[in-house]
Amino acid sequence: MPIPVKRLLALGLVLAPLPAAAQTIVALPDQTSTIRLSNRDINHVICAGGEIEDIKFSAEKAIAVERAGSNAWIKFLVREVDDAGAVTRSFVTVASEFFISCNGAVYALYAEPSDIPAQTVTLQAGATQRARANEELLGPLVEEERAVSITLSLLQDRIPASFTSVAPRADRLRLANLAEAEIDERRRVEIEGSGLSASEYLVTAIAEVTLDERSFLVPDLGANIFAVTLDRTILKPGEAARLIVIRRGAVQ
DSSP states (O other): OOOOHHHHHHOOOOOOOOOOOOEEEOOOSSSEEEEEEEEEEEEEETTSSSSSEEEEOOTTTSSEOOOTTEEEEEEEEOOOEEEEEEEEEEEOOEEEEEEEEEETTOOOOOOOESOOOOOOEEEOOHHHHHHHHHHHHHHTHHHHHHHHHHHHHHHHOOOOTEEEEEEEESSOOOEEEEEEEEEEEEEEEETTTTTEEEEEEEEEEESOOOOGGGGGGSSGOOOSEEEEEOOOHHHHHHHHTEEEEEEEHHEE
């Protein structure tokens, strides 16, 4: 028979708190990120979309650092003292600075060692790095080829890491010239450095309809639209088509 909680408390039972779960920390370049790292376990650093070229830190401090490709590992060393068989451990509590080179940028981390689980730090690309990557990806292409490349990346669900995801609009759209369908924005991306943005919509039929891509060249879907693509045009009630809209400039 289970013992009531009040009875457990009366017996002096102390329930230990559950250990905190490991967290993923995001750091951006060209600014100092103040973070907490485990002073007991091995912390993991990941360079998103590239490799870690170098890590600078104070060699006088009790820190071990290894790196390989896009990964690095940081361990604060534990000091053990054996006094006639009585071993005591001292964990690092003094903050340290790390300067990590990743994707051609420098990430400054001000790390406070704490009694927490191992942490994962992801070094995300900043606006400058994203713009540079987009220029390398799309720069050699003419405007029509850029539209095709962006459209395929959305339809194939292979969006480059240099594209910035933006929250889609929450409300459902009904176009005046398309009464037979409802439109929901599924996702939206800004493509920094290219002057372009794109959205993917689901067009759901509420009556049998044959879609025409020209029907979507309307301000409701943004200004300066220059490319529209449907993955299917004939829909029965309840069926949906994927619609990709490419714009010059950011969507409003």
